[in-house]
Amino acid sequence: MSRHDDPVHQRPAHRRPDVPASGSKVMSMRDAITSFVHDGDTVVIEGFTHLICFAAGHEIIRQGRRGLVLCRLTPDLVYDQMIGAGCARKLVFSWAGNPGAGSLHAFRRAVEGPAGDSARGLEIEEYSHFGMVARLAAGAAGLPFWPMRDYAGTDLPAANPHIASVTCPYTGETLATVPALNPDVTIIHAQRADAEGNTQIWGLLGVQKEAAFASRHVIVVAEELVDERVIRADPNRTLVPGFIVGAVVHEPWGAHPSYAQGYYDRDNAFYVTWERISRDPAQLATYLDRYVMGVPDRAAYLAAMPDLADRLRAGNRTCAGVNYGY
């Protein structure tokens, strides 16, 4: 069992902040993926419906990464595309659907059908949402496991031998446990970050903080690259400090067809369309050819869909600030 396969591998004794050779963490998506995502890596692109970094997923496909262990609560379209493109060896997840629209058919083809079917080729490791949250929380906390009241009376522990149990030293109760998840790299999309990687998000927070702290390397992809003073003006909004971040990529609309609260809405029409595209391997291949392999970067992807801003740009619901004075 390789290090990537073993959910129980230990955290490194101490984390070193990533210090890029160039002296700056701000780099292109191409350079960020080249530097931090390698064949066989355990990769997390988090964001619960909100702030899913499709731009990073597409660049990983373009660079032809193979054998990845992809972890996410909801694989969503981004992992369906990466599975369809052949990047993934294994999927670790808790809900694999197309939210509000149907199935992830590349995923389904890879796991359905009788043993020996040539289309099947994806190993899976399955939890509930709480289980995935707990795995990342344990990873972020530097603990080897996380206790929870869950899974009694279900078939999940039988399907996943990594779900174990522990006895409470005070009450004698049995509690379920999941092992820590410490990815090689976590990619999070944010509304804004500074050049050092100090990162702020608002709206749904998902499990991004846990995923980032659990990870050996963190790539932050931001709608806006802002001056450090913007971050320092409202420090309670900071999700992760720059010293755990290895790369900062400035990529407006980098979450499309997912969304960024305050920047652009979810492209629900595309999620519905994906049901049709992903159902047919030929259409899926055509999609990847045209929108992923056929473009050099995110800017070209956006140029191919000139109506996005008109359709999806966010309205204004700006809140008031608060006083940090003393």
Place this chain on the structure above:
Amino acid sequence: MSRHDDPVHQRPAHRRPDVPASGSKVMSMRDAITSFVHDGDTVVIEGFTHLICFAAGHEIIRQGRRGLVLCRLTPDLVYDQMIGAGCARKLVFSWAGNPGAGSLHAFRRAVEGPAGDSARGLEIEEYSHFGMVARLAAGAAGLPFWPMRDYAGTDLPAANPHIASVTCPYTGETLATVPALNPDVTIIHAQRADAEGNTQIWGLLGVQKEAAFASRHVIVVAEELVDERVIRADPNRTLVPGFIVGAVVHEPWGAHPSYAQGYYDRDNAFYVTWERISRDPAQLATYLDRYVMGVPDRAAYLAAMPDLADRLRAGNRTCAGVNYGY
């Protein structure tokens, strides 16, 4: 061992939201303490240096509560006053000093000296900060214990038999554990709350969220009572939702001599003065007579110190808002 004494007592199977008889949660401090703080209760007034609700502590003293189990990371002046006033039977804590100024002498008198000394009368249960945070996190999470890497090579477990251990089901490592803490009532001070108890704070967050969720009852004391729309305009700032809150008290300057970021600074001069006051039981009694028992409420306390606003009112460092549109 009473329920209050036993750190391992189980969470109630389910929490009922507190529904006040009057139909409104907004009440005076007097009514809030009368309704929710009873002799013998396990009480948490949290806030790490920031947002310590002295107004609640003083009202508890005025109402003559006895036999309380007081829990806080840093007992601070507020518990030193309550100990001095005879409210406490036991203290559960992790750092008992006067931050930046010296000792808590009422506390020290209650625990120092030979066995049988008449001044000694306070039971203690002692952790580190992480241990207290973990106890409240377990309580908030509905778990009976919390695992941590801590206390190896120290005398703390010998001094506190509630520190135990658990074996990781994956790695076989031994981890320290602390038992859940589920207070009868937690009192948190906030910059603002609405009438239902939806509560927002900024600046140092301490362990207030965990304490509130761990507790049977929650009293929120706010600098400003705001319309629900103010809360809804910036939902990421909400610390606790109203449905876990039983009482909302509007008490401007209710944290003095502690502070409220954006409202008023810490009264460092009073913290220094407390070193002198608390050292002498007679001076302590005089202080309590004059500023606690001698005033009917917080408004009268403030009226006795007319220079506070001039000395301590916060300057303006208001941040910009963010856009919640879509």
Place this chain on the structure above:
Amino acid sequence: MVTDASSGTRAAAASAGTGRPARYSPNEMMAVVAARELRNGEIVFVGIGLPNLACNLARATHAPDLVLIYESGAIGAVPERLPVSIGDPSLVTGSLMVCGMADVFQYLLQNGRIEVGFLGAAQVDRWGNINTTVVGDYAHPTVRLPGSGGAAEIATHARRTIVVARLSRRAFPASVDFVTSPGQRYHGTARSKPALPGAGPVKVITDRGVLEPDATGELVLTAVYPDVTAAEIASDVGWPLRFRDPIETLDPPTDADLALLRERLDPDKLFLKG
């Protein structure tokens, strides 16, 4: 009193095919029946689709103070449009609180703060066990379904769980292919045995009637919709369905319910088709 539903003459007597075109669809009736289950002021953990519709219908009618919580972290949401997913941005804007998912699952759900959990299901069995994982064998499934999401922990911790599922023999087998979320009895052991904190599925609301567990945890028919017979329901259930006597016939949706559903809550029939 519980009787074998396939002989259900009482229930049959309570309904009568009219031949008239239906004034409402089975999905609309499901949404309305589900909405009626919610009491004002309750804290509800909401799934997407019909559960979300039912909650927002309840909020717009008899339960304006319902607190809607989504596993995505939106608490006290007041969506101004129909949310397409539980992570829709309209659930955030104007909500009371938005927190991380670690807080949702630990401080709200596991901590016993949720009064009602609302789940959909691909399969529900005799004991209320819910399957949203696979049809067929887990290792080699015929149909791979999405999996648990938060359903396993909702059915474990919510004070009571309401399940919404359309009736069919495939959807209501004697035993589900995979227990994703705990029902009332698992391999013969009652739910109270491993001390699951919540009451589990206490109502299964279908498109033709309502099932509830009896004292042993077995789902029995307790109510039918207008023009539906107990026998008809029993024939679409994979175990010998019993019913509680007297069986109730539920009121149809009001005109106000239908207007709300059709004009305000789901005008594009995103979740009400069928």
Place this chain on the structure above:
Amino acid sequence: MVTDASSGTRAAAASAGTGRPARYSPNEMMAVVAARELRNGEIVFVGIGLPNLACNLARATHAPDLVLIYESGAIGAVPERLPVSIGDPSLVTGSLMVCGMADVFQYLLQNGRIEVGFLGAAQVDRWGNINTTVVGDYAHPTVRLPGSGGAAEIATHARRTIVVARLSRRAFPASVDFVTSPGQRYHGTARSKPALPGAGPVKVITDRGVLEPDATGELVLTAVYPDVTAAEIASDVGWPLRFRDPIETLDPPTDADLALLRERLDPDKLFLKG
């Protein structure tokens, strides 16, 4: 090479009482020596008092990119005034991040993200064990000290821990009255045995010299301040103090250091008195 410090002729030879009035105080020298221990860009967990002063001196001189983290939850603090406590509002305003203490202790400290921990101590013993809990018996103390605060976990998890304490026989006993924070050896067992993640106390900076653990974990004298003899230090330590050969004599504070400390960082001598 380690020698018995009480015979420390080398160290004695390296210093000489001059009789001149001191240009700087022992506390100022301690702060300067502590500041020199910090490398630019490091992530430092800062205690209040002298550690805070030393960190801010380092930030103002050779380590502008030091990231100061306070257990109160302020990360990347840039205090515009001398913070009186680790919860001072000036640590919040303009900081990079403010988070709850559960995150501080779990995601930063226990997760191994802190490179330097900076602690004060009431007592430090031969093995670097730190006492901030009681003088005397735990149940019936002569002096009740504040307790651990975050010190136990800092000394456990920080990659290396620096301790600041003024020398005296009472403060440096052979064995502390209570081990609040782990040193290099506990009841004969080395720190590596229970696999404590951090290196523990690697320097103890006093008002007259610096102690460091040798290979066995025993604190030995490695450096003295100008005009201080090793013998003088040894006489204030409760065990037969050895020293590393050659013992270093540290440079005094520069004029710039002193100006910063006196004029900008602690003009009211809140922490520099004495």
